[in-house]
Amino acid sequence: MKIKSYYDVIVVGGGPSGSMAAYEIAKAGFSVCLFEKDRDIGYPVRCGEAIGYNGLNQYFKPKKSWIASEIKGATLVSPQNHKIDIEFKNETGYILNRRVFDYDLAKIAVNEGAEVFTRCYVNDLIIKDGFVNGVKLKYFSDVVEVKSKIVIGADGIESRIGRWGGIKTLVKMKDMESCIQYSVSNIDIPQDKMIMFVGKEYAPGGYLWIFPKGENSANIGIGISGKYSKKGKSAKSYLDDFLKKNYPNVSILTTVCGGVSCPKPMSEPINDGLMLVGDAAHQINPMTGGGIASGMRGGQIAGQIAAQSLHDKDYSKEYLMKYPQRLFKEFGNNHNRFYRIKESIHQLNDEDLNYIAEKVSLIPENKRTLSSVFKHAVYKKPSLIVDVFKVFAGI
Ligand SMILES: Cc1cc2nc3c(=O)[nH]c(=O)nc-3n(C[C@H](O)[C@H](O)[C@H](O)COP(=O)(O)OP(=O)(O)OC[C@H]3O[C@@H](n4cnc5c(N)ncnc54)[C@H](O)[C@@H]3O)c2cc1C
Numbered sequence: 337m338k339i340k341s342y343y344d345v346i347v348v349g350g351g352p353s354g355s356m357a358a359y360e361i362a363k364a365g366f367s368v369c370l371f372e373k374d375r376d377i378g379y380p381v382r383c384g385e386a387i388g389y390n391g392l393n394q395y396f397k398p399k400k401s402w403i404a405s406e407i408k409g410a411t412l413v414s415p416q417n418h419k420i421d422i423e424f425k426n427e428t429g430y431i432l433n434r435r436v437f438d439y440d441l442a443k444i445a446v447n448e449g450a451e452v453f454t455r456c457y458v459n460d461l462i463i464k465d466g467f468v469n470g471v472k473l474k475y476f477s478d479v480v481e482v483k484s485k486i487v488i489g490a491d492g493i494e495s496r497i498g499r500w501g502g503i504k505t506l507v508k509m510k511d512m513e514s515c516i517q518y519s520v521s522n523i524d525i526p527q528d529k530m531i532m533f534v535g536k537e538y539a540p541g542g543y544l545w546i547f548p549k550g551e552n553s554a555n556i557g558i559g560i561s562g563k564y565s566k567k568g569k570s571a572k573s574y575l576d577d578f579l580k581k582n583y584p585n586v587s588i589l590t591t592v593c594g595g596v597s598c599p600k601p602m603s604e605p606i607n608d609g610l611m612l613v614g615d616a617a618h619q620i621n622p623m624t625g626g627g628i629a630s631g632m633r634g635g636q637i638a639g640q641i642a643a644q645s646l647h648d649k650d651y652s653k654e655y656l657m658k659y660p661q662r663l664f665k666e667f668g669n670n671h672n673r674f675y676r677i678k679e680s681i682h683q684l685n686d687e688d689l690n691y692i693a694e695k696v697s698l699i700p701e702n703k704r705t706l707s708s709v710f711k712h713a714v715y716k717k718p719s720l721i722v723d724v725f726k727v728f729a730g731i
Contacts, residue, residue, distance in 0.1 A: 360639025
């Protein structure tokens with residue numbers, strides 16, 4: 337298979353958001369090509385791999401090979417090591433094998449008619465009369481120009497497509513989480529529970545997670561706000577201290593480091609002939625740092641609007657505004673609420689967190705929900721109760 341000189345749409349980046357966009361465009365009968373710079377789709381994995389039940393099942397029936405473990409609850413650990421167990425009711429979820437999952441998503445897009453090329457490093461946009469209408473890329477040693485009506489930037493946290501296309505992509509330092517995660521083996525933990533630790537000893541301005549991955553394995557990671565990672569102790573030191581104290585006998589099989597940008601979603605992730613999706617468009621949930629499901633939704637909506645714009649032969653920014661308009665109705669407004677809740681939670685000190693833990697532990701175990709935790713978490717700013725209510729009611 338050879339790269340053609342023209343496709344209706346070019347997608348840059350083979351993560352979940354890029355594959356979903358390519359899938360939707362191919363399904364609508366338009367030609368689409370996805371370019372991925374790495375050697376493999378799905379590897380390297382830079383993710384804790386947690387996703388909610390609905391986040392996955394709304395698109396595809398999950399294959400067994402995608403799922404490392406099924407999650408039925410969480411244990412939240414307060415600064416004074418108070419453990420609160422929460423049984424998930426409607427909020428069950430999975431820890432994925434993203435290496436397999438991402439690969440299969442790209443395959444689903446290809447089966448629908450999309451073309452995929454790996455080892456294709458997109459290094460510039462082609463812009464004519466103000467409209468983005470193609471990309472320049474390096475494929476092995478070949479320098480190639482490919483034209484299109486629309487380019488979709490699904491190039492993740494390190495995105496440059498947006499900047500090249502005139503979209504404001506800057507993220508404030510305080511909204512950048514500094515993350516590091518080890519995939520470990522030789523760990524004995526319940527396989528159906530995620531464990532989260534909060535407080536300044538564990539993870540200032542963020543949290544430390546243990547996500548079970550089956551067969552005595554787990555992803556153990558930490559995300560701390562950029563506000564704190566500047567001040568001396570790095571995310572790696574926090575994680576190493578935690579492991580030394582709690583799990584000194586594990587072996588670390590994989591290490592991933594990276595930033596997670598947790599600002600509000602971009603209000604205009606578009607320009608003439610250009611759309612951004614997933615992490616590139618700041619579609620991560622700013623509260624949890626989870627971006628697989630929302631990136632897939634962003635990719636899906638962008639793919640559908642791109643197909644409509646091809647049908648109507650209008651690739652202007654004005655036309656493409658339909659994309660953020662729909663996105664904000666579906667989840668962008670909720671992400672803005674999560675952002676406000678996060679801002680409030682970041683003001684809490686360890687005493688406050690211990691107070692919340694005590695309050696929540698008084699709720700009978702079978703009545704505890706994530707929303708009850710959040711309601712207590714915003715007790716210092718009662719006006720946010722409405723936001724908590726709305727995000728959990730899905731309004
Ligand atoms: C440590 C860590 C833990 C996380 N844990 C979770 C979690 O548990 N649950 C969750 O939902 N989210 C989690 N996330 C976030 C999640 O990984 C991302 O939100 C998700 O991968 C976004 O998908 P995407 O398709 O937008 O981008 P990505 O999955 O990052 O894909 C972007 C792709 O674009 C390619 N690319 C970039 N530039 C170019 C170029 N110039 N040319 C060609 N290709 C290019 C990259 O190689 C990459 O494959 C975590 C992130 C980190 C760092």
